[in-house]
Amino acid sequence: MGSKLTSRSTDYSKWYNELVVKADLAENSAVRGCMVIKPYGYAIWEKMQNELDKMFKETGHENAYFPLFVPKSLFEAEEKNAEGFAKECAVVTHYRLKTDPDNPGKLIVDPNAKLEEELVVRPTSEAIIWNTYRGWVQSYRDLPIKVNQWANVVRWEMRTRLFLRTAEFLWQEGHTAHATKQEALEETLQMQEVYADFAENFMAMPVVKGVKSESERFAGADDTYTIEALMQDGKALQAGTSHFLGQNFAKAFDVKYTSKEGKQEHVWSTSWGVSTRLIGGLIMTHSDDLGLVLPPKLAPIQVAIVPIYRTEEQLEAISVKVNEISSQLKAKGISVKFDDRDTYKPGWKFAEYELKGVPVRVAIGARDLENGTLEIARRDTLEKKSYQQEEAVEVIEALLHEIQENLLTKALGYRKEHTTVVDSFEEFKEVIENKGGFVSAHWDGTEETEDKIKEITKATIRCIPLDTKEEEGVCVFTGKPSNKRVLFAKAY
Amino acid sequence: MGSKLTSRSTDYSKWYNELVVKADLAENSAVRGCMVIKPYGYAIWEKMQNELDKMFKETGHENAYFPLFVPKSLFEAEEKNAEGFAKECAVVTHYRLKTDPDNPGKLIVDPNAKLEEELVVRPTSEAIIWNTYRGWVQSYRDLPIKVNQWANVVRWEMRTRLFLRTAEFLWQEGHTAHATKQEALEETLQMQEVYADFAENFMAMPVVKGVKSESERFAGADDTYTIEALMQDGKALQAGTSHFLGQNFAKAFDVKYTSKEGKQEHVWSTSWGVSTRLIGGLIMTHSDDLGLVLPPKLAPIQVAIVPIYRTEEQLEAISVKVNEISSQLKAKGISVKFDDRDTYKPGWKFAEYELKGVPVRVAIGARDLENGTLEIARRDTLEKKSYQQEEAVEVIEALLHEIQENLLTKALGYRKEHTTVVDSFEEFKEVIENKGGFVSAHWDGTEETEDKIKEITKATIRCIPLDTKEEEGVCVFTGKPSNKRVLFAKAY
Numbered sequence: 001m002g003s004k005l006t007s008r009s010t011d012y013s014k015w016y017n018e019l020v021v022k023a024d025l026a027e028n029s030a031v032r033g034c035m036v037i038k039p040y041g042y043a044i045w046e047k048m049q050n051e052l053d054k055m056f057k058e059t060g061h062e063n064a065y066f067p068l069f070v071p072k073s074l075f076e077a078e079e080k081n082a083e084g085f086a087k088e089c090a091v092v093t094h095y096r097l098k099t100d101p102d103n104p105g106k107l108i109v110d111p112n113a114k115l116e117e118e119l120v121v122r123p124t125s126e127a128i129i130w131n132t133y134r135g136w137v138q139s140y141r142d143l144p145i146k147v148n149q150w151a152n153v154v155r156w157e158m159r160t161r162l163f164l165r166t167a168e169f170l171w172q173e174g175h176t177a178h179a180t181k182q183e184a185l186e187e188t189l190q191m192q193e194v195y196a197d198f199a200e201n202f203m204a205m206p207v208v209k210g211v212k213s214e215s216e217r218f219a220g221a222d223d224t225y226t227i228e229a230l231m232q233d234g235k236a237l238q239a240g241t242s243h244f245l246g247q248n249f250a251k252a253f254d255v256k257y258t259s260k261e262g263k264q265e266h267v268w269s270t271s272w273g274v275s276t277r278l279i280g281g282l283i284m285t286h287s288d289d290l291g292l293v294l295p296p297k298l299a300p301i302q303v304a305i306v307p308i309y310r311t312e313e314q315l316e317a318i319s320v321k322v323n324e325i326s327s328q329l330k331a332k333g334i335s336v337k338f339d340d341r342d343t344y345k346p347g348w349k350f351a352e353y354e355l356k357g358v359p360v361r362v363a364i365g366a367r368d369l370e371n372g373t374l375e376i377a378r379r380d381t382l383e384k385k386s387y388q389q390e391e392a393v394e395v396i397e398a399l400l401h402e403i404q405e406n407l408l409t410k411a412l413g414y415r416k417e418h419t420t421v422v423d424s425f426e427e428f429k430e431v432i433e434n435k436g437g438f439v440s441a442h443w444d445g446t447e448e449t450e451d452k453i454k455e456i457t458k459a460t461i462r463c464i465p466l467d468t469k470e471e472e473g474v475c476v477f478t479g480k481p482s483n484k485r486v487l488f489a490k491a492y
Numbered sequence: 493m494g495s496k497l498t499s500r501s502t503d504y505s506k507w508y509n510e511l512v513v514k515a516d517l518a519e520n521s522a523v524r525g526c527m528v529i530k531p532y533g534y535a536i537w538e539k540m541q542n543e544l545d546k547m548f549k550e551t552g553h554e555n556a557y558f559p560l561f562v563p564k565s566l567f568e569a570e571e572k573n574a575e576g577f578a579k580e581c582a583v584v585t586h587y588r589l590k591t592d593p594d595n596p597g598k599l600i601v602d603p604n605a606k607l608e609e610e611l612v613v614r615p616t617s618e619a620i621i622w623n624t625y626r627g628w629v630q631s632y633r634d635l636p637i638k639v640n641q642w643a644n645v646v647r648w649e650m651r652t653r654l655f656l657r658t659a660e661f662l663w664q665e666g667h668t669a670h671a672t673k674q675e676a677l678e679e680t681l682q683m684q685e686v687y688a689d690f691a692e693n694f695m696a697m698p699v700v701k702g703v704k705s706e707s708e709r710f711a712g713a714d715d716t717y718t719i720e721a722l723m724q725d726g727k728a729l730q731a732g733t734s735h736f737l738g739q740n741f742a743k744a745f746d747v748k749y750t751s752k753e754g755k756q757e758h759v760w761s762t763s764w765g766v767s768t769r770l771i772g773g774l775i776m777t778h779s780d781d782l783g784l785v786l787p788p789k790l791a792p793i794q795v796a797i798v799p800i801y802r803t804e805e806q807l808e809a810i811s812v813k814v815n816e817i818s819s820q821l822k823a824k825g826i827s828v829k830f831d832d833r834d835t836y837k838p839g840w841k842f843a844e845y846e847l848k849g850v851p852v853r854v855a856i857g858a859r860d861l862e863n864g865t866l867e868i869a870r871r872d873t874l875e876k877k878s879y880q881q882e883e884a885v886e887v888i889e890a891l892l893h894e895i896q897e898n899l900l901t902k903a904l905g906y907r908k909e910h911t912t913v914v915d916s917f918e919e920f921k922e923v924i925e926n927k928g929g930f931v932s933a934h935w936d937g938t939e940e941t942e943d944k945i946k947e948i949t950k951a952t953i954r955c956i957p958l959d960t961k962e963e964e965g966v967c968v969f970t971g972k973p974s975n976k977r978v979l980f981a982k983a984y
């Protein structure tokens with residue numbers, strides 16, 4: 001626990017870093033840029049994994065596992081992809097350590113154990129997977145392949161932040177192979193939709209679905225579809241991407257199939273992923289100056305119950321009542337923690353569950369026993385109210401539902417307030433600088449303009465929203481003609 | 493599918509390798525010693541993970557995640573552990589690739605991106621975890637820590653075999669910290685028991701619980717507890733280990749706590765793990781010359797239903813019936829696959845499900861519809877029988893239960909037959925050479941004798957069984973006094 005959090009208005013970035021550590025979600029490790037995900041943080045990731053995995057399986061995907069290492073010669077086969085990731089690759093060059101002859105008890109890399117070919121620690125797995133798929137695909141009957149992998153990946157980032165950008169992170173990466181362009185395109189969009197559904201209905205984090213401009217595309221993709229969320233400091237977070245890879249990897253790795261008509265064709269492909277970065281998004285979307293606020297659907301503990309007592313007898317009597325209520329809640333699939341530790345005081349526990357974002361906190365004291373009452377507090381609004389014990393289960397169940405909805409509504413409201421339509425560059429700069437959030441503006445479609453806007457304002461094109469309307473206009477920067485608005489923001 | 497499997501009696505090792513590949517479990521990859529776990533093989537791993545994870549949580553453990561990389565200086569801190577793994581470590585030395593100036597489109601390791609300190613790809617995580625625990629433990633109130641991690645690890649093995657020994661493998665590693673020696677010992681034994689329970693009750697693979705001799709101990713442990721299984725070729729497989737680490741890592745990483753009495757004490761610890769190697773054990777325990785035999789509790793598909801039809805109308809009528817039965821089975825939590833592909837013939841499908849070890853196969857044809865019957869075949873005994881459709885659900889449910897039991901009984905029988913008590917070295921050699929299996933013999937307790945026996949017979953001490961009896965005797969090799977028998981075998 002320790003001292004209070006820095007407030008968001010004082011220093012948003014500091015607030016975030018402190019919160020992640022104090023709420024026991026994660027911490028920095030002895031390895032530069034790599035984090036330790038602590039049990040409470042990992043429990044959120046497990047909840048996310050469970051839901052996503054179900055959604056992937058319902059849409060016909062299976063899990064598999066491919067090697068951590070990619071031989072350099074395979075890694076470089078798809079040139080754009082290789083070029084995109086080369087600068088941040090951890091490289092294994094040796095396969096043995098030996099005792100340091102000059103330093104007993106210390107080890108050195110054994111110079112005689114140099115690999116013939118260096119191995120890249122996967123920053124993403126297209127190369128190793130497409131090299132494998134070549135052996136899996138002969139005929140149209142072998143298609144589609146719809147495989148997902150839960151794995152760790154490494155990208156040697158220079159500036160790292162817990163969850164948001166780390167050298168090693170956990171993610172899932174789907175890699176599918178299709179007979180036709182149409183089918184691959186549908187898959188790409190379907191997975192973007194799955195991600196958007198998950199973000200809104202589980203994380204209570206609204207997202208804009210769109211497509212990336214060329215300069216923000218995944219290296220090796222023909223098109224990158226994205227879901228973009230808005231954080232409370234007005235910065236955008238790219239929360240998940242789904243790539244239409246065309247035939248790029250099939251060509252690089254020579255993956256062909258014989259069609260029904262007996263023709264040899266290159267396969268079409270997609271890849272899509274979300275990572276532990278989502279936890280960063282979850283934190284920044286809902287939490288406040290007292291700590292985490294977690295949507296009930298992803299909260300490791302949904303209800304914390306704190307007894308308030310003086311004597312052992314009181315605690316026993318309270319425990320009987322609490323166990324009754326707990327088992328009813330558990331029977332409804334609600335996770336409950338009865339915190340009867342005698343090493344901490346109730347006030348300390350209240351603050352602890354606030355900090356940890358437990359959606360509902362129940363307090364029950366000796367007087368409550370006499371009155372048949374208990375106190376229920378909700379984390380999102382901090383409201384507290386006394387209820388009859390008989391209605392507790394029903395009230396809590398309804399409350400969890402309500403909190404989930406309220407968080408989404410609130411986040412939608414924030415995003416609406418912080419999405420500004422602008423038609424001049426003066427206004428553009430003013431909004432980005434002072435108000436923050438998404439700026440909807442016309443753009444002439446060139447990378448040059450994109451770059452210049454970024455240089456001046458630090459804002460980038462987050463996406464061209466899928467639901468953007470055809471609309472005659474002029475580029476906010478160059479005045480050249482434009483037929484639709486795109487979404488700009490500063491981003492994580 | 494392709495051609496028939498090599499039989500076990502012809503070449504057991506070849507049979508295994510072919511089976512793993514033909515049954516679509518795994519294959520070798522472009523990375524030396526690393527495998528690709530294919531969807532069907534991974535589905536078995538997921539089933540194992542689910543059950544084990546439940547058992548870990550029921551015994552009070554939480555999951556977390558620690559970095560893939562271990563800085564060399566941390567890796568070498570616990571000297572015995574470091575020494576034990578140094579010879580098989582993949583080492584990251586650089587963090588960037590760059591374009592090869594002599595070879596456009598190719599990449600080379602950027603010599604300017606050499607790490608100041610090399611990073612070892614974790615072969616096991618004690619070092620990085622105990623370095624982290626130092627920050628987590630101050631007082632007795634912070635103990636115990638009972639954390640598990642699901643992760644990939646890398647050990648640069650020279651001779652690899654799919655699942656049994658691979659350079660990269662998937663596993664779980666539990667790492668616990670305790671205030672007292674007693675508590676750590678209890679944890680060590682508890683986790684050995686959890687593994688034994690899982691092996692017998694889910695994998696239908698009987699195991700001997702025992703403790704390792706000093707020479708077979710985990711590097712850095714005070715004691716290694718093991719579960720040892722017996723494969724059909726008479727070789728033993730170490731299936732899981734639970735290590736009592738004493739205060740070795742706490743001392744190496746200076747992890748101390750303040751006791752209730754205000755004294756500074758080093759923490760006691762355990763670690764324990766099972767890996768994708770279990771899949772190799774599962775395969776070798778039950779499978780036969782026709783392919784895999786999977787215990788129902790871990791089979792990704794428990795029931796495969798194959799329609800036999802000539803006309804579309806027949807298929808439609810069959811499908812109606814099958815869907816009815818399927819949904820009843822699914823309601824009971826039984827996984828069913830209705831294989832109505834028209835690209836393959838029924839005979840091909842029968843062979844396919846045999847090869848893939850699906851416990852129960854149902855065939856239903858046009859004549860069955862008239863008679864209200866269907867055919868049910870069980871994979872373990874290959875028996876087929878006709879039943880009334882109304883009794884199908886009940887019969888299948890009972891059959892799955894029976895197959896699970898039968899596999900364990902059969903494996904127990906095999907082990908009993910192949911556990912031989914010997915009292916002379918002649919007999920020892922003869923049994924190891926010709927009959928195989930476990931040999932129960934007296935041993936004088938010295939590493940020297942152990943080494944010599946291994947040199948001559950290739951058999952090693954698998955364990956000193958926990959239930960071994962005090963018994964006066966003489967070492968089978970040296971004739972020196974011994975007070976208990978230990979278990980020898982050739983091993984994977």
Ligand SMILES: [Zn+2]
Pocket residue numbers: 250251252253254255256266
């Ligand atoms: Zn080609």
Ligand SMILES: [Zn+2]
Pocket residue numbers: 742743744745746747748758
């Ligand atoms: Zn110390």
